[in-house]
Amino acid sequence: MNDFEMMAVIFVVAAGTMVTRFAPFAFFMSKGELPPVLTYLGNVLPAAVMGLLVVYALKDVSPLAYPFGIPEALSLVVTVGIHLWKKHFLVSMFAGTFCYMILVQTVFV
Structure with a gap:
């Protein structure tokens, strides 16, 4: 892989990790109480x-x-x-x- 491809992979993995970490907070913060x-x-x-x-x-x-x-x-x-x-x-x-x-x-x- 060249430098651009490595940076793209790192970005995609970091973005995927951030989405899975922050999505529950974004989804459940609008509601009052957790299920x-x-x-x-x-x-x-x-x-x-x-x-x-x-x-x-x-x-x-x-x-x-x-x-x-x-x-x-x-x-x-x-x-x-x-x-x-x-x-x-x-x-x-x-x-x-x-x-x-x-x-x-x-x-x-």
Whole structure:
């Protein structure tokens, strides 16, 4: 691809992303209240996404091979502990990720 084609692809992808992000706000802002199904999804999707991330992160862990899942288990404990303490998804996710990276790059090399 030449430079023009690359810029066109980037523009189209960015525009598509922006439309899918802003369309719900534009559509539902004119109305007063959100439909009950959207309110329900807004309440249950954060927990569902976190569950999906946990399953995806732990799917390839083998307790029979070194390091026996220890970094993952410790990072999971840190993530859950900080989330129970602070009740903030981003803080707990970043803390768990940081803990995991430190463990696999320094302790369990």
